[in-house]
Amino acid sequence: MDRLEEKGARSAKPAERAAHADGLARDITAIKIGDCLMGYKAVQRRMRGGRWNHFRGRMREIEQLIRNRHGEIVPEADDALIYVEVIASLAFVEFKEGFVEVVLGWAARWVPWAGKAVIEEIIYERTKVRFSPLSADALGHALHLSYAERCALDIRTIGAFDVPKTKRAKLQKAKRRQRELSRKEKQRRAAGAAPRADYLANSLSQSRPWEAFGISRRTWERRGRPMPEREAIPDGGSVPLAA
Numbered sequence: 001m002d003r004l005e006e007k008g009a010r011s012a013k014p015a016e017r018a019a020h021a022d023g024l025a026r027d028i029t030a031i032k033i034g035d036c037l038m039g040y041k042a043v044q045r046r047m048r049g050g051r052w053n054h055f056r057g058r059m060r061e062i063e064q065l066i067r068n069r070h071g072e073i074v075p076e077a078d079d080a081l082i083y084v085e086v087i088a089s090l091a092f093v094e095f096k097e098g099f100v101e102v103v104l105g106w107a108a109r110w111v112p113w114a115g116k117a118v119i120e121e122i123i124y125e126r127t128k129v130r131f132s133p134l135s136a137d138a139l140g141h142a143l144h145l146s147y148a149e150r151c152a153l154d155i156r157t158i159g160a161f162d163v164p165k166t167k168r169a170k171l172q173k174a175k176r177r178q179r180e181l182s183r184k185e186k187q188r189r190a191a192g193a194a195p196r197a198d199y200l201a202n203s204l205s206q207s208r209p210w211e212a213f214g215i216s217r218r219t220w221e222r223r224g225r226p227m228p229e230r231e232a233i234p235d236g237g238s239v240p241l242a243a
Contacts, residue, residue: 054157055094058139059087059106061155065143066110068153074111084111084119086134086142088126093133099126137165 066074066083074080084107091099091106100123107119134142140150140159147163149155159165189195210220212228220226 055090058090058157061153061158062086062143063110064153065145065149065155065158068149073109073113076113080111081114081118081122082142084114084122085125086139088122089134092126099123135159137161 074083087106088103091102095102103123104119107114136157137159141161145158145160147160150160209227210217
């Protein structure tokens with residue numbers, strides 16, 4: 001009985017690792033009738049909290065990219081298996097020898113038309129080279145992800161093939177600055193401040209009331225800044241001041 005329980009727990013470990021990669025956890029429950037062990041049942045539950053998993057985050061963004069480009073599955077095409085190659089590379093770094101089941105399960109969901117032998121060949125290619133974690137830009141080039149598409153989908157862990165990391169950082173800084181300016185502008189509006197365009201339209205430098213009297217600004221200020229009545233100002237003329 002103990003050996004059977006140990007075997008059941010041991011066989012569940014690869015599946016548990018794959019489930020964790022998908023943001024799920026599996027509880028293994030023993031099925032018994034009286035004291036007789038009939039088997040085990042895996043119950044999936046959504047994981048809550050926990051630390052950020054870089055592999056899971058990137059996988060979710062790749063799936064988001066696939067949905068935006070192709071729909072619910074990747075259509076059969078010459079370059080369709082690039083998605084499997086990328087997932088295999090990421091999973092190999094994350095799960096080591098346990099990455100095979102993760103890749104097979106992912107491929108069955110997103111490229112169901114690809115035969116198991118084709119997926120296993122991609123998996124075998126991943127094991128021939130000692131992979132290090134892929135950089136964001138390397139992923140962007142592999143997936144041919146443009147900066148415009150990256151921004152539209154709010155993808156953050158994958159780079160872009162047409163805009164390098166240094167330039168993306170500058171663009172992101174400019175966007176943050178613009179958001180901060182917009183936030184402060186809204187705060188000023190809520191506090192009752194006039195919009196800058198209205199302020200400039202009503203400012204002295206724009207209205208130039210001294211010109212209506214045919215004098216300089218300095219003289220106008222010396223005489224107490226009198227404001228002309230609009231209906232008393234002839235078109236193109238001036239209003240004389242009393243001496």
